[in-house]
Amino acid sequence: MNDGTGRTIALAGATGDLGGRLLSALIRRGVEVRAVVRSTTPAASQDAVRAGGGTLVPVDFADEAALTAALAGVECVVSVLNGLEPVILDLQGRLLDAAVAAGVPRFIPSDFSLDFTKTRPGDNRNMDLRRRFMARVDTAPIRATSIFNGAFADLLIGEAPIVLPRFLRILYWGDADQPLDFTTKDDVADYTADVALDADAPRFLRIAGDVVSPRDLATSMTRLDGRRWKPFRAGGLGRLSALIRIARTLSPKTDAPFSAWQGMQYVRDMSSGRGKLSPLDNGRYGKTDWTRAEAVLAPTI
Template sequence: MKRFILVAGATGNLGKMICRELVSRGASVTAMVRTSTDPEKIDVLAKMGVNVLEVDFDSVEEIAKVAANMDCVVSALAGLKDVIVDLQKRILEGAIQAGVPRFIPSDFCTDYNDLVPGENRNFDLRREFKAHLDGTPIKASSIFNGAFADILKYNTPVLNLKDKSIGYFGDSRNWKLDFTTMDDTAAFTAEVALDNDAPRILHIASFQVSPDMIWNDVKEATGQEFRIFQLSGLGDFAHSIKKQRADNPAGENELYAKWQQGQYMYSMFTTHHIQLANERYESLTWTSSLEFLKSFVN
């Protein structure tokens, strides 16, 4: 039976990949986009076979009309409170009014449920929306993928190609970090959107690697031995993040303020996934750490 899936945030990198994966699985995919969306982005989706509808995102009634007869709404939105809380609430309300049975919120990150509120601004926004979502009758599934693996390309403290170094916080040299490629995340999300029995929370990771394991993979990929060292204690790291935030109030209006990037890194070294749902869908294959690192390290 053909499934009908509505995607919000379809013009973003992840949203576009989710649409691609859904279409490849035979789903009828509709993307709702803002009326001001770049026509070139709409054209990319249309060429995939996605039905693109321009919607007034301030109107729950318009959203409900678009959501009519859908089997699931997938949110791949990115933003601050006006998007993650306010806009997602309107999309959720529209879905409920239309009788949509399932909703996948934009929770593509580390599982924040057991983390301390206040330690991560963006997680707090998702936590606020989750509290609202769980008070509604719709069936929801959140996908927690840890960090997107692409961050390893950009000279973060955990892997700095320019300095040929690998850093860690606290006594976490052997602490496994959760990384998932965007392609793997999109493929898994498509499967969840088509799976009426999907649970409330699903943890995934393309690969789970410690700083020591990254060192070994980099050596195998390049023949080079990077410097591996402790960046600071976790307590000192948390203190420095709080100071950065206090010293940069303008960052409150930035999605990826420097201190917010530090908050994400801190979360990676304080929680990780114990049980993965990677094997839930047999058709999926997962990118390995070595395979991913070989794609960009020299």
């Protein structure tokens, strides 16, 4: 863990789930966190940032001068903004421009995903947006670092579960032995805090709290549960792609960044191996307490 005493980091997105965890991780390091929030942010969310130790800076992101002033004197701007094009490209783009205008030396964009530098354009809407922003940040006069963490580990038991307790099965597509990258949000936040304080951080950093295949997950659940779990193949990647097309066609248009078909696109990028993280940079800051998949799964038993 890096000592951030006397140092100032700007954080955009502190009112969100990952943002709140990152705020806490930075505060634990003694960092002064300038939490830049939209002036329309609800009072309760602003109060939560203050309670978490952040220095709240409400600003109109459309006011270039005000946003630039909000970032003056910080050593790194970290974005954990979440959304579709109006957020990832437009809002985050304004943040990038203001950081450059303020003379901020470093910028961490809101990537936090599988490795979209290796995936195919057009396969994943959210990764395409991040790819477009990457092209923009790479032409800006600022040093950027993207952090790739695979899937957040709550995918294992969350809204799109692959763990099926009723059937004692691990749902997968394609190959039961395909390695998959999972990292908890707390581990991502902890690592990102160190990256924000690292003036020599490279352009890309890749981390995974655990790397497990569907077959590995079945073995873990058998060990935890005492009953025999098995991998369950829902189909090949071609079938998954067909289902994505159908789901996307039938789904109403929405501004939600994680619609059902978008989650399916993410699973496809993981299951194909194209988004696999390699090499891993887990050891760069000496962090050893990574949360393994079994620890995430254990509360489900």
